[in-house]
Amino acid sequence: MAIERFHIHVSSEILDDLQYRLHHVRWPDQLENSSWERGTELSYLKSLVSYWRDHYDWRAQESVLNRFSQFRCNIDGIDVHFVHERGKGPNPLPLILTHGWPDSYLRYQKIIPLLTDPASYGGNPEDSFDVIVPSLPGFGFSGRPNLPGINNFRVSEMWATLMTKELGYEKFAAAGGDMGSGVTRYLAANHPDLLFGIHLTDIGIIRDLMKAKLSEEELRYQKSASEWIAQEGGYMxxxxxxxxTLAYGLSDSPAGLAGWMIEKFRAWSDCNGNLPQRFSEDELITHIMIYWVTNTIGSSAHMYYENSHSLPPMGYIEVPTGIALFAADVLLPPKEWAMRNLNVTRWTSLPRGGHFAALEEPELLAQDMRAFYKPFRAENKN
Structure with a gap:
């Protein structure tokens, strides 16, 4: 189908059904003197669900989300939902941002205005971007794939089609974190001619440290990664x-879905174990709602299966690469490995923020992205 305007409107039937489920949660026990070490803490989740049931206003959040210019088009048989906000400047640089799990396109809601309209936030209008934020296939308002094989590589091919054939950009920038980092790196590996550069907030879990002689930093990373996977990698x-198997329970229970997702926002963000320090209840619940109202927690989990079973190898990335590492993110990569595998032209270590950088520290991330892409603006003839 051609590109069509998209407006979020969840049916009252879905919201009424949700209310019924929130009023009839069957809670498990929790061991005495235990907290978050065995998973999402019971009293916290009860409090969050109580707020969700009695105070959270989806229609108000829906109205906020609909302030973004949203669209859908069909690529390779899958409907792709995306935000497309035009930059307010003399020559905006087109930029596609890719999210991961358990967040959604909402990962970038705070940073979009900083990038499209820098002058309104104390910046230079010459640093503006046209910002495109798609929802991954099987996530949120994009279609749910009905065939296997949709992995980071396949998504990167879809994004190349979206940016060039659908939106008409000859060349563009790309950035991402979590699963979005993998998609962005495949874009760079397979379509270097289409990209000015890529910007990453992580480079995933490195599993191929096979050199005979590793640096001390790489040895520390190898040990940390093994420990993290053993202690924190059960979801993966x-x-x-x-x-x-997982999808049945999470698609049926909003409390179960919240418990599955919230633990990751707590563990991976720079909140020191205190979620309200980083995220409001409305922010957290709106992320959960994106999965609930679209019934995409199962299809989003299938991306992990595809990425572990069907990804092709990725070679050296020649496209100029900026890496911004936030201090509290999980498994900060060794610089030596990054330099061997990517053409790193900017490496920034930021003093705060975690895995959800665009949500936690949008100003820091926007500043780093503007600085990284500034040298490429003279090439932009879109």
């Missing part, structure tokens, strides 16, 4: 092996 193991 189940989503990479049995996503369908």
């Amino acid at each position: 193991s189940i989503q990479s092996t049995r996503p369908q």
